[in-house]
Amino acid sequence: MRSLLMRQILFCQKRSLCSSINSERPRVRFAPSPTGYLHLGGLRTALYNYLFAKSRGGDFILRIEDTDQTRKVEGAVEALKTDLEWAGIECAEGPGFNGQYGPYVQSERLDFYQEHISTLLENGSAYKCFCTERRLNILRRDAVKSQRVPKYDNRCRNLTHEEINEKMNAGIPHCIRFKLTSDCQYFDDLIFGGIAYDVSINEGDPVLMKSDGFPTYHFANVVDDHLMKITHVLRGVEWQISTTKHLLIYKAFGWQPPQFGHMPLIVNSDGTKLSKRQSDVKVEDYRNNGIYPLALVNYITLSGGGFDHVPGAGVRIKTIDDLAEEFQIDKISSHPSRLNPDLLEECNRLEIKRQLQDNDLSKTLVTNLKNLITKTYPKHNLNLSEDHVKTVLDWSVSRISRIEELVSKKFGFLWILPKAKTEVDQVLLAKLVTNLENLEKFDQNTLKDNLRSFSSNNGVKFPALMKMLRGVLSGLDEGPGVAEMMDLLGKSQSLERIKAVVR
Template identity: 75%
Template sequence: MFIFKSKPPLLRYICVYPKHNLCRTLKTVNPRVRFAPSPTGYLHLGGLRTALYNYLFAKSRGGAFVLRIEDTDQSRKVEGSVDALIQDLEWAGIECDEGPAKGGKYGPYVQSERLHIYQEQIKKLLDNGSAYKCFCTERRLNILRRDAIKSQKIPKYDNRCRNLSQEVIREKMKAGTPYCIRFKLSSDCLFFDDLIFGGIAYDVSINEGDPVLLKSDGYPTYHFANVVDDHLMGVTHVLRGVEWQISTTKHLLIYKAFGWTPPQFGHMPLIVNPDGTKLSKRHSDVRVEDYRNNGIYPLALVNYITLSGGGFDHVPGAGVRLKTMEELAKEFQIDKVSSHPSRLNPDLLEECNRLEIKRQLQDEELTKTIVTKVQKLVTEKYPEENLNISEDHVRNVLNWSTSRLTRIEELASSKFGFLWILPSNTVDVNKEVFEKLINTLEDISMKEFEQNCLKDHLKDFSTKNGIKFPVLMKMMRSALSGLNEGPGVAEMMQLLGKYQSLERIKAVMR
């Protein structure tokens, strides 16, 4: 048995038992899972990981993936965030089977549209004595919190209204005193088998007072709505972030009070930076939208997440292999998800994106789309230049770039301007030398017009014609690109191709 001893103190009372082989007990027939974000802003990397693993878990077992919007905290709702969230999920290749935009027999799928359902369900808990009306004012609750902090104790509600007499309740109701509804926590030390962490036991009443289920404005809290919706929507497995692990025994008590069978729970560890520090939502490297805008392909980002979090077979030393969504779903195994924090490796993201570009260039239709994108990027970057952005040239550049570049947008950078901008004919070169060079290049076969062979031919040419090799390279670089820096001359010629290389050299002689 292992006991957490980290701060805050409430974590001391979580007992974690060693993870065992859960495959034998895992219910795998047609599971129903859900991704239930709050519309408080953008979709971040952690949220995408949660959605992805739920999606893969469902698809790997012929189940259903449900999208539910948990907007009970109306004060934090950001306009337009639901549409943006759905767009991000669709961009990543995660399609919901049921949800706000798609519908389904368990809707509505937005919690603010389910208030009548929560009112019906809260009555059941009031009737069976599992919940009660609390008339404590916000001022009294603030005093409790202040006094607890002064005494260096954990702030929690003192359950004052739990034992109010019916007469007092009637008087307060008659007077129109505002109230919320709280749940009666018991001192049960509940145990559950976490699909990722193993066995966990925790007595929530040690560190918490009776929690609010329904606020005075009629909106449910997360803990109540979460349990009610998961049950009524037939959710069989809940895969969510480890930050909710501490609340799971509280949710189990609510399930018990209703007499409902709870789903199986699995909590995914934090995603952290390479140095182990927690990702910050303030940084642009956690927004899915930013990855998309910065030239990362969806399949690359999806693979990047799975490489850091486990859940798949990986052969050490085998390198990175890009997997399709279908392959990921087929291979996914919940018991192989690591319980340790998932450390991101930015180099893996770049490699995944390079592999995705390479994969798309093997498909004719996808290649056409990329060619059009490159032509547009280059035209926008150099609107007043004489450009070569023919389809053949762009395809040639793309084939060259698959082993060098990780983002298509890089091709429009100044570093690679020589690829597109035709040099002017004002370059100062030795015409006698270039006339001989043109004849030599014309005799080189297409098969030999590649970097290593070209380099040998150019060295041989410089020796036979009594011109120093660096001097020849400088003249040729000016003729080919008009730039002082860039790839080697032989590499540049291979990239430009025999025809265009000769045309550029001939152009400076006119």
């Protein structure tokens, strides 16, 4: 039993693999299926492939694996390209890009697969299978009843030429299967270290070409990676167990396989698996909810390793060039990557701060915020001067993580100019200005105590004073408390608005 388990799967101790990585110019690919939106796991796979290629002067290729036509979603390819471009991931080759190894959509490469499946049929590595779906279901059901691993029994592997010709002449539908050998394949995983697995123990002969003429993932990705000269395959750990099967297909063709690295799962902060059904794992949702691309990219890299990190140094936003320069594949953790939502908010706040420190980016940020304000408050008299918007952004960078927060009701008073009020006690407000000017601290708690004392000392009811000040400061009936509002406006702006009604 022990030797069987050792043959079944063997994980060797992780070690530095820098010396084992090909020194040639790398060609890597991101090969999603057009079955819907790009999620965080897919973005992480694309990002790490891109950074690996960029760090070594290589090429990043986008390939669309749409062999399962039943799950194809209209518009998914363009959406994927939009998401990758938004994240700063540049494709050297792919659909709509230049490249000499196209087409880059698998449904347009059927001739390639037919040509190469003929090679395997001729050299005896593959065979035609005529088993019906009903028979396969019976096999699965019987295996479950007997508490065995459900797998194909390789029945059609031993059909004679006469039997095959008879079935073909009768027009019986067939697929093409690969002949698995009891051969424990070993490979050096660039992230996990040495891995060995005998796929024939738990699987029957896999299908390479379906009866509809489309290849399966296992066949198409091997053929395409070879023809597109892919040197390194970085993909999710869920494909790790299939890699030994792919190595057998490479061997059947007599091809040199690329090097493989498998990235661990991305999980929630509590260790539970992310679900594609969650609305917060779509890249599009992050973009629509005010998250900046560089913030999301840094968020992903902070959870999975692959970069130098000094303990206690805090979070720092790195550009794509910075990340590519620092990227080291042997530093990727083999443990599941836990996401910390608070870290995303911090990354986005730091990205706002970074943009404010750049002259061109700062102008764009001001313009975007002005557009948001105008859209949110179309019927109000607004203060949208460049200096004011920039001042508020500088002030808010330690308080917010998304600029959309600045157009919420809580912060509406920052932009909406109060209307002229006739029902104000100008003498009282003049005294209040002098009182406030003498305050050393201008925070919410200090202001609350001070305003209560002021109302008591000057014979005015506190609610009446608050109503008057709210009108003077914002002209709004709703919003944060007056003390909080003054704290957010700051001493200078608060006094300026009060003085505006004191003649």
